[in-house]
Amino acid sequence: MKLSYIIALLLVSLNILSQASITGIVLDQDQKPIDGVVVQYGDLYHEFTTSDEEGRFVIPSKHKSIIQVTSMGYKSKSILVSNIQKNNIIILESAPIELSPVEITPVNANKILSQAIYNIKVKLLTKTNIEYLLHIKQIETHSQEEQEFFIKYISYLDKNDPKRKNIPYVLKLIDIEVIHKLSEENTSVVLRNNIFDLGYHLTRLDDYYIKNNFKVIEAESPDNLIMLSAIPKDDKIKESVNYKLYINKDDTSFVSLHFDANYRDIENNYKHSRGFKYKINKMETNIQFVRDKQNYYLSNCSQIVEISVIHKNKKEENLIFYSNSTSIGTNYTQDTSKLKKINGSTKNVIKMCLDKSN
Known part of the structure; x- marks a missing residue:
């Protein structure tokens, strides 16, 4: 040629x-x-x-x-x-967000929140195996019976899709360590049957829940952050809830959330489920993203929940549930093809821990 x-x-x-x-x-x-x-x-x-x-x-x-x-x-x-x-x-011409530490309209606050959530979903780190250490502990306070586990797992995100409510993480199990498990003579129905199911890895991120249940009422600008405060639309619980959302000023990306609520003194707050009734007395949730160069990844997701349960036979139990998932590295390079896929359900993970210990 x-x-x-x-x-x-x-x-x-x-x-x-x-x-x-x-x-x-x-x-x-x-x-x-x-x-x-x-x-x-x-x-x-x-x-x-x-x-x-x-x-x-x-x-x-x-x-x-x-x-x-x-x-x-x-x-x-x-x-x-x-x-x-x-x-x-x-x-592009500059049009910076200027916020003073005074109340702003809910419309403006909601616009900032929506854009911040969209931005973080666009910038989530992809094509990377991020390693996490998950600590789960459950205690029934009357009997002091408890279960406690440590789980190592990886999280992988193939691509960003900011329009999806659910973040399509792939979670895979690395290792399990059982610290405490129930004895054969345990009395706690709640722990033995693993009744409650909570999430440990943030898999849904959108403003739908916040906008439908809270009024985002004010914004402050401490240091390099925008802080949004929210109050419940339900007046019955308004004084019991503290909800703060934090956004990076420089790129308007959502970076952390703190939520705590004390429902202990609210009457008639019981819900019914499968032969028992229960109410949440106290709840605290913290979510944190950190920046890796131009991207972000989930650094920490933790929660503490206190629940009261009354069974059909009038037996009462009080459960304290704790979970804390913390990133421990973004450079997991071992072969993950043979690792077992898991979901973000604590109920599923606890069952795997108990199966391993038997």
């Missing part, structure tokens, strides 16, 4: 490849790259990509002739694809 023919074929191939995608670069007014910019394209803008730390993004050229470019702290832009093909530099 002649060299001239090979060169011509190569040039044609490169031309076809260049036509298959379009590259753009997003800069601020100081000519500095902006990472994490959301670039939406396609029919109804259902598809998206994000810019890297150099401000660079790539989209298929076959899609709609207009793209939407959005980043918190900047004015959004609609741009013709044909303009990007002529000049691929996109300049």
Whole structure:
């Protein structure tokens, strides 16, 4: 084959490849790259990509002739694809969020919250096996009977999908250590039957629950964070609940949540289930994301729940449930193909622990 023919074929191939995608670069007014910019394209803008730390993004050229470019702290832009093909530099104008430590409208607070949750879901770390240590402990306070376990597992996220309510983590079991398990003579029906089921790894993140059950009423700006406070819409429990959500100022990403509630003095708070009635007396939940370069991952998810149970035979039990899942590394490199998949249910994990100990 002649060299001239090979060169011509190569040039044609490169031309076809260049036509298959379009590259753009997003800069601020100081000519500095902006990472994490959301670039939406396609029919109804259902598809998206994000810019890297150099401000660079790539989209298929076959899609709609207009793209939407959005980043918190900047004015959004609609741009013709044909303009990007002529000049691929996109300049975004600054539009910073300014908050004072006073009450703001629920509408504005909710907008900030929605954008912050969307941003963290766009920036979650993918293609990485993150290792966690989970500590589960259950105590029945009358009898002092208890169960306690430590579990190592990994979490893997294949790709970001900010429009999904559920985050499609794949969880796999590494190891189990049983510290305490019930004796053969145990008396606790609650512990023996593993009645209650709680989550230990954050698998759902959206603003639906918050907006439907709480009023996000004010925002403060301590240090580099935006803090949103929320109160329940149910006046009966308004004084019993403390709900704080924290958002990074620099990229408006949701980073942590603190929730604590004391329902002990609220009357007629029992719910009925399978031959017994129960009520939650106290609950505390903490969720924390940390940044890894330009991305985030779940660093900690913990909760303490105190529950009162009354059985059909009038027997009363009080259960304290504790779970704490903490990341211990983002560089798990061992083969995970043979590890057993698990779900985010404590009931499922406790059963696995008990099966191993028998």
